[in-house]
Amino acid sequence: MAARATSKTSESSDKVSVICRALRRAIIEQALEPGAKLPEDSLGERFGVSRTIARHALGQLAAEGLVELRRNRIAVVATPSWQEARNAFDVRIELERLVVRQLAGKLTKAQIAELNAHVDAEDGARGGTDAVSIRLATEFHILLAQMTNSPILVRYVSEVAYRCCLTLSLYSRPHSTECAINEHRAIIAALAKGDEAKVMDLMHHHLDSVANRALVAPAPQRGRDLLDILAPYADEATNDRVVKLPKVARRG
Amino acid sequence: MAARATSKTSESSDKVSVICRALRRAIIEQALEPGAKLPEDSLGERFGVSRTIARHALGQLAAEGLVELRRNRIAVVATPSWQEARNAFDVRIELERLVVRQLAGKLTKAQIAELNAHVDAEDGARGGTDAVSIRLATEFHILLAQMTNSPILVRYVSEVAYRCCLTLSLYSRPHSTECAINEHRAIIAALAKGDEAKVMDLMHHHLDSVANRALVAPAPQRGRDLLDILAPYADEATNDRVVKLPKVARRG
DNA sequence: CGCGCCCCAATTGCATGCAATTTGATGGCG
DNA sequence: CGCCATCAAATTGCATGCAATTGGGGCGCG
Structure with missing residues (x-):
């Protein structure tokens, strides 16, 4: 089931x-x-x-x-305008904090393994194209959302994550996703430990830093x-x- | 712009x-x-x-x-299943807390007047059909979201509010919306005063009580x-x- | 030399038609 | 008397066709 x-x-x-x-x-x-x-x-x-x-x-x-x-x-x-991008990140932060709050301490070993495997894949993709790195980083967040078993959360997190990707391609420079991998690992660890407050904070800062890395200057087409x-x-x-x-x- | x-x-x-x-x-x-x-x-x-x-x-x-x-x-x-309804309310609570957090102390007098007028309309509709009361109560929340000027928040709050309406028609009994009017007024007051923490709490409890009033027993068709x-x-x-x-x- | 107008190709907005699938009813059979 | 097979009506899935709108290039005019 x-x-x-x-x-x-x-x-x-x-x-x-x-x-x-x-x-x-x-x-x-x-x-x-x-x-x-x-x-x-x-x-x-x-x-x-x-x-x-x-x-x-x-x-x-x-x-x-x-x-x-x-x-x-x-x-x-x-x-998206710069303001819309900011709004999207604000919404995303709240949604993903909810995700990890629901997940903290409730993950099975299999799920933790799945998450770690995903981050391993992100790690492995560091040599490849930016495109794949970006996709994998985004899919990590979606994977988390899916584990809540809340279809509506999955939908919203997916949507808003895709939208944030859009803004990244507008306002961010390449290679800005790499260091996120460690943050992903830290989140998994905190989830496993069941430290609700800490994992919410980690997620918050993770997304904040992604947003801040991104929302700096416009780019051409x-x-x-x-x-x-x-x-x-x-x-x-x-x-x-x-x-x-x-x-x-x-x-x- | x-x-x-x-x-x-x-x-x-x-x-x-x-x-x-x-x-x-x-x-x-x-x-x-x-x-x-x-x-x-x-x-x-x-x-x-x-x-x-x-x-x-x-x-x-x-x-x-x-x-x-x-x-x-x-x-x-x-x-929606009972579980999905619960999930929807969980998401809704976070989103609407974000709404009032962004709005606290930032509303113009005109906006506050608009909100009060809306609640007056809700009040006036108490004599009418349930249908109108329900719609107005929902639209109050959407009106709030619109005042954030965040299209994505408007969209998500609208959607999730509509969905919650759906669950109300499934799991709730009539006349359960009336006493919400006072809570709406309290929220407006707290928004005007700019008490961020309090208005977030008010909204949280407001939605909690709506959810709890609703999620009790199934109903026929x-x-x-x-x-x-x-x-x-x-x-x-x-x-x-x-x-x-x-x-x-x-x-x- | 620059500016505005007109016309045509590209494109959308929408209705219709046809094949495939599901629904529900009828009748035969155990 | 109840259950399953069979068939027709209802309904969806999708492609196509036609009218209306847009955008852009060329031409004439100032």
Whole structure:
């Protein structure tokens, strides 16, 4: 039993949720930067679905605050203002303090092992690309939230964590995530010891330092080709290579 | 730049958001009970849109946790388990404590007047139907959240408040909201005085008592006709009476 | 030389149609 | 009399098509 089957935030049908996951991941890994355009056609083409589905997916992501939808205009990856970023971190701190409060002293050995394994993975990824490091660091927090068995906490922590990633790509410089690994380890240790007050403090300061490292100065925008950017994500999404849409030709 | 225009949670196009608002309100006023079926056809018919749009709206509401989407099955109003209800209240407490913490001592006179006016309205509605009382009580909390100027807080507080309404209709008995009015007044007073610690405590206990009043025993289900239930909401949504869909006939 | 207008390609907004799945009812069988 | 198989109606999942809006480039005008 334990976890419930539905797990994910809501994830209506199948195709829609596949696209959402792919785009979330593309955003979290900063392959899609804030402001990047997301035309329904291109998404549909890339993921092998109709515009209807692509559109639905964009709607979901907009509800999560990752995408901005303007009437009659091309959807874009959200570009949070500095103030919104600060707000997001404030909310995140409270939510994650709640997470660790609920978890302190209640984790099974298996769960602790799972957390440690995850941080090991983060450690192992230090040599690799920033994208992976960022993703793993974020997923650590989501993993924690999942252990509360509170779907609503999972959803909110996930959303707000993704949003914070967005702001990191806007306002932060690379390599700022590495030293977080030790903080993750400290949190696990405090959770295992069951020291509620301490783990809440650790989490608070951890997030504070992430926020402070991040919220310093604005950054420019690069502009790449959407189809190229999404290629690896689409491949992974439809494990059936590219697609089945018979009609539409590639843009080139 | 001060406030931004978009305000609402995301609300893609227009028709979709109209339907979402109508359904949210129907749910919050307990006209639509947990478990109530929401066939795309009927929604489309009632609101004068195609199934595509009705479906999109259901997707949004599912993302908010108000509606449950099961593949190939009719969507239903969500039926949170007792545990989920408890979790929702836990999250809500933290979020709303954050709200009042940010607001304590920072409200303008106009804002305080607005809050008092709202509670006056709640007071005035005591004679009326439960539906209106419940809605107003919930909207008080949303109004507070809006005053933080933090879109993400507004969104989360709104969502979780709606969800809590859902659980109230499941697990609570009528008339349980009335005495909340005094607590609302006390919160306003403490906010005005700027007593951060006290207002956080007040909010905490307020929500605790709402939760405790609510989470006691399960309740049965009535079953009415969806089209009838939605009539007043649809009327208000399309201020153009019922509608233009030529084809589908009423179910009866 | 710069500024504004117009027109066309690109794109969204939405309804409709068709195939696939589920629901519920009917009838046969133990 | 109750239970399961079978079939039709209801419903979803999704692609497609068409009208409306946008944005951008080129042209004319000041």
